[in-house]
Amino acid sequence: MNHKLKNGIELTGIYGFLLVMFIIILYPLLWTFGLSLNPGSSLYGADIIPDNWSFKHYIWLFTNPDSDYLIWYKNTLIVATATSIGSTIFVSLVAYAFSRYRFFGRKYGIYTFLLLQMFPVLMAMVAIYILLNLVGLLDTLWGLILVYIGGSIPMNAFLVKGYFDTIPRELDESAKMDGAGHFRILFTIMLPLAKPILAVVALFNFMAPFMDFILPRIILRSPENFTLALGLYNFVNAQFANNFTRFAAGSILIAIPIALVFLMLQRYLISGLTSGATKG
Amino acid sequence: MASDQTRSHSVKIATLLSIIPGLGQLYNKRFIKGTIFLILSAAFLIVFYDILNIGYWGLFTLGEIPAVDDSRLLLSQGIIALILTSFGLTFYVANLFDARRDAKKIQDGSAITSIKESFLNAWDSSFPYLLVGPGLFLLVFIVIFPLLFMAFLAFTNYTLMNSPPKNLLDWVAFDNFTALVTIPMWRSTFLSVLSWTLIWTFVATTIQIALAMFLAVIVNDPRVKMKRLIRTVLILPWAVPGFVTILIFTALFNDNFGAINRDIIMPLFGDGIPWLSDPFWTRIALIGIQTWLGFPFVFALFTGVLQSISSEWYEAADMDGASRMQKFRFITFPHLMFATAPLLIMQYAGNFNNFNLIYLFNQGGPAVQGQNAGGTDILISWVYDLTFQSSQFSIAAAISLILGLIVAIFAFFQFRKTSTFKEGGEM
Numbered sequence: 001m002n003h004k005l006k007n008g009i010e011l012t013g014i015y016g017f018l019l020v021m022f023i024i025i026l027y028p029l030l031w032t033f034g035l036s037l038n039p040g041s042s043l044y045g046a047d048i049i050p051d052n053w054s055f056k057h058y059i060w061l062f063t064n065p066d067s068d069y070l071i072w073y074k075n076t077l078i079v080a081t082a083t084s085i086g087s088t089i090f091v092s093l094v095a096y097a098f099s100r101y102r103f104f105g106r107k108y109g110i111y112t113f114l115l116l117q118m119f120p121v122l123m124a125m126v127a128i129y130i131l132l133n134l135v136g137l138l139d140t141l142w143g144l145i146l147v148y149i150g151g152s153i154p155m156n157a158f159l160v161k162g163y164f165d166t167i168p169r170e171l172d173e174s175a176k177m178d179g180a181g182h183f184r185i186l187f188t189i190m191l192p193l194a195k196p197i198l199a200v201v202a203l204f205n206f207m208a209p210f211m212d213f214i215l216p217r218i219i220l221r222s223p224e225n226f227t228l229a230l231g232l233y234n235f236v237n238a239q240f241a242n243n244f245t246r247f248a249a250g251s252i253l254i255a256i257p258i259a260l261v262f263l264m265l266q267r268y269l270i271s272g273l274t275s276g277a278t279k280g
Numbered sequence: 281m282a283s284d285q286t287r288s289h290s291v292k293i294a295t296l297l298s299i300i301p302g303l304g305q306l307y308n309k310r311f312i313k314g315t316i317f318l319i320l321s322a323a324f325l326i327v328f329y330d331i332l333n334i335g336y337w338g339l340f341t342l343g344e345i346p347a348v349d350d351s352r353l354l355l356s357q358g359i360i361a362l363i364l365t366s367f368g369l370t371f372y373v374a375n376l377f378d379a380r381r382d383a384k385k386i387q388d389g390s391a392i393t394s395i396k397e398s399f400l401n402a403w404d405s406s407f408p409y410l411l412v413g414p415g416l417f418l419l420v421f422i423v424i425f426p427l428l429f430m431a432f433l434a435f436t437n438y439t440l441m442n443s444p445p446k447n448l449l450d451w452v453a454f455d456n457f458t459a460l461v462t463i464p465m466w467r468s469t470f471l472s473v474l475s476w477t478l479i480w481t482f483v484a485t486t487i488q489i490a491l492a493m494f495l496a497v498i499v500n501d502p503r504v505k506m507k508r509l510i511r512t513v514l515i516l517p518w519a520v521p522g523f524v525t526i527l528i529f530t531a532l533f534n535d536n537f538g539a540i541n542r543d544i545i546m547p548l549f550g551d552g553i554p555w556l557s558d559p560f561w562t563r564i565a566l567i568g569i570q571t572w573l574g575f576p577f578v579f580a581l582f583t584g585v586l587q588s589i590s591s592e593w594y595e596a597a598d599m600d601g602a603s604r605m606q607k608f609r610f611i612t613f614p615h616l617m618f619a620t621a622p623l624l625i626m627q628y629a630g631n632f633n634n635f636n637l638i639y640l641f642n643q644g645g646p647a648v649q650g651q652n653a654g655g656t657d658i659l660i661s662w663v664y665d666l667t668f669q670s671s672q673f674s675i676a677a678a679i680s681l682i683l684g685l686i687v688a689i690f691a692f693f694q695f696r697k698t699s700t701f702k703e704g705g706e707m
Contacts, residue, residue: 007503014498018510021495024572025516031539032528048539094415101408104374109412111695116423118626118691120633122660123683124426126433126667126676130352131426150422153415182407211521214635218668229523233640236527244531251524262519263512270584273623 032255036248057249068223069250072231075141076209079227082145084206087152088198094157096186099164100172113154121151125218132219139221147215148208156201159272163197164190200268203261210254228254294383295376304379308386313402317375324371328364335361342436343448351436351449359428363420427684433677440671456678469651469662470679476563477658481632484570489624491571492578497612500586511583518576526640529569530556533641557646559655566656570637578620578627585619586612622694629690633683635660659683 034048036057061069097103098110121128128147129138137143171193172185180188191198209216213229220226226234228250235247289308298304302318339358343349434456436449460470499510517525532538533555541552555565593611602610617624635658638644644657644665652670653662659679666676 011503014501014504017498018495022513025513028525028528028532028572029516029520031532032524035531090415090418093411097408097411101411103405103408104377105370106408109416114695115688115691116419118629118687118694119423119427119684121423121426122633122635123680123687124423124430125664126673126680127426127429129667130673131356131429134352134356146418147422150418153419154423157415182404211523213523213640229521233523233527236530247527251521251528255520255524258521259516259519263515266515266518266580267584270580273581 032248033252035245036252038245041243041245057246058253060246061250061253068226068231069228071224072226072228075225076227076229079141079145079148079209080206082141083148083152083209084202086145086149087156087205088202090149090153091156091160091201092191092194092198094153095160095164096190098157099161100169100190113157117154117158121147122214129218138219139225141220141225144209144216144219144227147219148205148212152205152208156205160194160197160201162272163194167193196268197272200265200272203265204269207258207261210258289383289386291380291383291387294379298376298379301372301375304375305382308379308382310382310398312399313378316402320371321375324368328361331357332361332364335359335364342450343444346448347446349448350445351438351447352444355432355436355449356425356429359425359432362428363425430677430680431684433674434681436674438673438677439675443671443673452674456675457682459675460678465650465652466675469653472648472651473653473657473659473662476656477632480563480566480634480658481628484567484574484634485628485631487567488571488574489578489627492575492582493616495575496579496582496586496616497608500583511580514579515576517572518580522573522636523640525573526569526637529565529572530641533565556642559646559648562642562646562656566637566641569641570631570634573637574627574631578624581620581623582616585616588619589615625690625694629687629694632658632686632690633660634658635664639664 031048034050037053037055038050039052039054039056061067098106098113132138132143132147137146167190172189175185175189209227209229211229212227213233216227216230217233220230223231223234232247232250235243235250294304294307296304297307298317300318301321302314302316305314305317308314334354335357338349338351338354339361341354342351343354435451435453437452437455438444438449442449460466495514498504499507499514504510532540535541535552535554535556538555541555546552553561555561589612594607597607597611638656638658638661642654642656644654644661646655648655653665657665660683663676663679663683666672666679
């Protein structure tokens with residue numbers, strides 16, 4: 001009886017704590033959704049469950065001639081697609097070399113990559129800003145894409161290398177015996193087997209431009225080049241508290257698809273990260 | 281006759297000859313390789329001679345005629361010259377070793393390979409470089425080059441007042457660094473920003489890890505039902521784009537009409553808390569928000585590890601009559617730490633440079649009298665302000681350099697913890 005009681009109290013404690021966590025987690029998210037349905041534009045008087053809710057902010061985003069939302073969406077898609085394709089290609093080549101070949105400079109190459117993944121590209125923002133300005137890539141999507149791809153290489157290369165390392169070496173060695181060349185092994189054996197991790201790398205790099213705010217902020221200047229994150233930020237920053245409901249509506253539209261994809265994929269990322277960390 | 285030839289083949293001569301890259305290889309009868317090396321080194325000198333020449337001149341002088349020489353351009357050419365030189369030197373050293381190794385092989389009597397074979401060999405041994413090449417190229421120009429540029433900038437006097445191309449920059453050695461610790465306004469700002477950065481990194485990250493660990497352990501309890509649903513909700517903050525949630529929190533914490541003051545604090549205590557206008561409360565809010573944002577990732581990591589701990593450990597502990605605390609201390613905790621330590625260090629490094637949250641929540645504010653950084657500015661957001669608001673480029677670069685040194689300390693610990701580092705050979 002005593003044991004049962006203790007058990008019950010414990011379980012209640014656990015569920016109680018989880019309930020508090022649920023409220024803390026869900027409240028801001030639901031509040032955002034409620035905010036986006038408020039007909040007014042300011043924070044003041046906005047309710048989580050508005051009396052006279054409407055989709056007018058959503059409609060404004062898509063139909064109003066003053067709205068750049070679709071242009072931002074297009075820009076973000078361009079940047080995301082280019083970053084995703086570019087970095088997957090670079091990363092898989094580098095990871096393949098580090099995983100399967102023993103060559104002069106390999107060890108130092110790996111150390112350099114390990115070190116570089118600690119330094120965010122952001123740290124060199126002074127230089128990136130001046131340099132892109134110098135070569136005329138400031139305020140262009142290409143400048144942004146290049147910085148994204150370059151910055152994504154070190155960390156992702158480790159993720160993919162870790163996965164390549166788990167593919168049995170006998171597979172490519174027997175193919176080599178049969179006379180397959182380097183590229184044949186890469187394209188017909190390694191890459192198809194590494195599809196899961198490559199998909200993760202591609203998707204996470206695709207999603208990064210939707211989530212990142214600061215690099216676009218440094219690189220992009222004119223509104224017609226903005227990505228979604230930057231454009232939405234300007235809704236609330238330009239006239240604070242004025243367009244908060246519009247910001248909420250625009251955010252909901254990107255947060256929902258991204259969160260769904262993310263929830264489906266996060267366990268691949270986690271297993272990639274932990275295996276990369278323990279097995280190297 | 282063949283053996284005579286092999287014995288008379290000298291390693292010393294091969295190495296000495298390859299002081300001019302290619303000659304040693306030719307002496308080794310590696311004709312294709314030798315020719316390629318010769319052509320490559322000649323091409324390197326011819327093509328890059330001008331860049332190297334101007335680059336080094338620019339790096340030393342930073343230009344001589346104002347409005348004609350752009351110091352920034354010269355500095356970047358100088359860095360390119362440095363990068364090219366280091367590539368050239370690496371190639372050069374590799375060439376010396378290569379000639380030596382081949383000569384030794386010949387001396388030991390291994391057969392001299394045919395042209396076709398040596399061609400295949402060359403293809404085999406250069407293939408990994410071909411793979412790494414494009415990625416490395418991009419990395420050098422987008423990550424390493426800007427980092428170097430920033431490092432050099434820290435030793436110049438680049439501010440809005442004398443910005444190129446109108447003016448020339450000068451090398452000022454360590455003036456920017458001494459200014460940080462001697463000029464009173466800089467010193468007080470630097471010290472308060474640095475100390476808050478360190479406190480912030482330590483407190484915010486530790487809380488998020490502790491919460492994640494607690495949650496991962498209780499959700500993993502066999503008695504808890506609906507684990508999937510619970511885990512999904514707990515991961516949700518990680519899945520929603522960070523800039524959205526941070527801006528939402530800015531609204532929630534708004535001093536006057538934010539929901540937290542209006543619906544929770546005011547009804548309970550009467551007065552609202554100055555979340556955005558008092559540095560102390562802004563810091564509390566920031567730590568709370570970072571916990572909200574950051575625990576799900578660690579939670580997901582820990583959950584993954586917990587599921588992989590063999591139940592035999594716990595069964596054995598039960599046999600010995602271990603208490604729950606003991607089981608946590610001696611089984612769960614070490615397992616979690618062992619598997620995730622490098623990633624946890626990354627969490628600390630990440631928060632150390634957590635620009636997004638600090639900047640988006642309150643732009644590093646509120647302002648503090650007597651210093652030129654906001655009350656919640658961390659080093660990296662201060663660098664941002666110095667660069668883009670007050671155009672103090674060189675001092676911003678100097679602070680970035682200090683930042684880099686601190687990050688390097690994190691990196692050092694990570695290297696030591698990463699098991700790959702220990703088993704050097706099999707990375």
